[in-house]
Amino acid sequence: MxxxxxxxSGVPTYLQLVxxxxxxxxxxxxxxxxxxxxxREVVAALAINPNTVLKAYRELEHKGLxxxxxxxxxxxxxxxxxxxxxxxxxxxxxxxxxxxxxDAAGLDDDGIVAxxxxxxxxxxxxxxxxERGRDVG
Amino acid sequence: MSIIEARGLGxxxxxxxxxxxxxLSLPEGRLVALIGPNGAGKSTLLNMIVGLTAPTAGELTxxxxxxxxxxxxxxxxxxxxxxxxxxxxxxxxDMVHLTRNLNVSFDTAAANRRLADLGIDPKQKAGKLSGGQxxxxxxxxxxxxQPRLLVLDEPTAPLDPLARHDFMATVMTAMAEDGISVILxxxxxxxxxxxxxxxxxxxxxxxxxxxxxxxxIDAHRLVTAPRGALPQGCDVIESSGSHQLVRLAAPxxxxxxxxxVGIEELTLAYFRQGTLIxxxx
Numbered sequence: 001m002x003x004x005x006x007x008x009s010g011v012p013t014y015l016q017l018v019x020x021x022x023x024x025x026x027x028x029x030x031x032x033x034x035x036x037x038x039x040r041e042v043v044a045a046l047a048i049n050p051n052t053v054l055k056a057y058r059e060l061e062h063k064g065l066x067x068x069x070x071x072x073x074x075x076x077x078x079x080x081x082x083x084x085x086x087x088x089x090x091x092x093x094x095x096x097x098x099x100x101x102x103d104a105a106g107l108d109d110d111g112i113v114a115x116x117x118x119x120x121x122x123x124x125x126x127x128x129x130x131e132r133g134r135d136v137g
Numbered sequence: 138m139s140i141i142e143a144r145g146l147g148x149x150x151x152x153x154x155x156x157x158x159x160x161l162s163l164p165e166g167r168l169v170a171l172i173g174p175n176g177a178g179k180s181t182l183l184n185m186i187v188g189l190t191a192p193t194a195g196e197l198t199x200x201x202x203x204x205x206x207x208x209x210x211x212x213x214x215x216x217x218x219x220x221x222x223x224x225x226x227x228x229x230x231d232m233v234h235l236t237r238n239l240n241v242s243f244d245t246a247a248a249n250r251r252l253a254d255l256g257i258d259p260k261q262k263a264g265k266l267s268g269g270q271x272x273x274x275x276x277x278x279x280x281x282x283q284p285r286l287l288v289l290d291e292p293t294a295p296l297d298p299l300a301r302h303d304f305m306a307t308v309m310t311a312m313a314e315d316g317i318s319v320i321l322x323x324x325x326x327x328x329x330x331x332x333x334x335x336x337x338x339x340x341x342x343x344x345x346x347x348x349x350x351x352x353x354i355d356a357h358r359l360v361t362a363p364r365g366a367l368p369q370g371c372d373v374i375e376s377s378g379s380h381q382l383v384r385l386a387a388p389x390x391x392x393x394x395x396x397x398v399g400i401e402e403l404t405l406a407y408f409r410q411g412t413l414i415x416x417x418x
Contacts, residue, residue: 007331010397013331039313040314044310046306047305048309048332049333050309
């Protein structure tokens with residue numbers, strides 16, 4: 001995988017790296033046993049401080065998602081949710097149908113994002129054990 | 138472990154103190170960003186660290202407690218000055234040759250490998266290289282000395298954004314591969330967000346802020362409320378009617394609307410602030 005930074009997001013750099021790994025796990029692009037990019041590679045590509053990458057990888061280790069192997073690098077330990085590809089295809093199809101309805105109802109892109117975000121917040125608040133929605137500020 | 142220790146350090150030019158009563162302990166293996174308005178004393182401090190200027194007052198030791206400017210100190214420190222000191226009429230290969238002969242330790246193979254990776258032609262005259270390539274050449278020569286500490290005085294100021302990115306990528310890769318420490322002075326505050334571990338802010342010849350970036354970011358917030366609504370113990374760095382940029386002594390009450398601030402916003406607030414803040418944290 002390759003990391004991309006969004007300088008305008010206001011999210012600290014190390015957290016962007018953590019979130020991108022989590023997202024790749026969730027979408028099945030990364031699987032247990034896969035190696036995360038070497039610190040040197042990330043640093044050379046993004047011109048960021050190596051300590052920032054180490055901090056992100058430590059955070060992933062702390063969450064039990066990755067583990068460092070001395071002298072070799074950091075490897076994925078666990079998967080997140082791991083929806084199978086057919087499940088993803090099915091979900092995507094459902095989402096397209098829903099988007100067509102939202103479109104017909106006159107919602108623009110910003111409106112759709114706002115609706116999804118607020119509905120997701122309500123949904124997560126009913127599951128307080130889920131950590132994903134926690135404040136990162 | 139610290140790579141630089143300064144106690145009561147000062148440098149006077151005539152009657153004017155360029156830097157006064159500077160006490161610092163900078164950590165090893167980090168990138169320390171040195172920031173401050175023009176004439177604040179940044180270059181004076183860097184010049185003392187690399188041994189080009191002697192202190193007027195106080196003590197300055199580098200690496201493992203070696204006095205700044207001593208042979209052991211000079212061997213372990215590489216410096217790239219503001220004006221990219223290259224001989225314009227020498228070829229790239231001649232610059233490598235010259236630098237090798239002027240230094241006790243110099244990894245010629247590493248220098249040539251790095252320059253080849255960057256696509257810099259060894260037969261080209263240094264003066265004919267683009268600004269970005271000149272900066273990369275000066276940096277490659279500095280890194281080939283295999284320093285423990287790399288000192289950079291506003292190295293990326295004249296470069297375009299792509300050349301700046303490439304230059305910093307080279308510096309960051311040297312940090313990752315060789316564990317070197319870096320001290321960098323810069324005005325490009327937005328850029329520091331990505332590269333700095335530790336911040337030293339100098340204004341009017343004095344250290345105003347000194348600390349790890351994470352801790353400084355955690356310790357400051359922008360509160361949207363009148364000044365009177367702030368709890369006791371908050372240090373107001375900048376006040377503009379309904380917004381207060383504060384240094385926290387304790388967590389803010391949850392009811393008070395606030396947001397975190399980045400390095401750039403934080404630094405500008407300290408620059409604007411007239412009064413002296415104790416070198417904190």
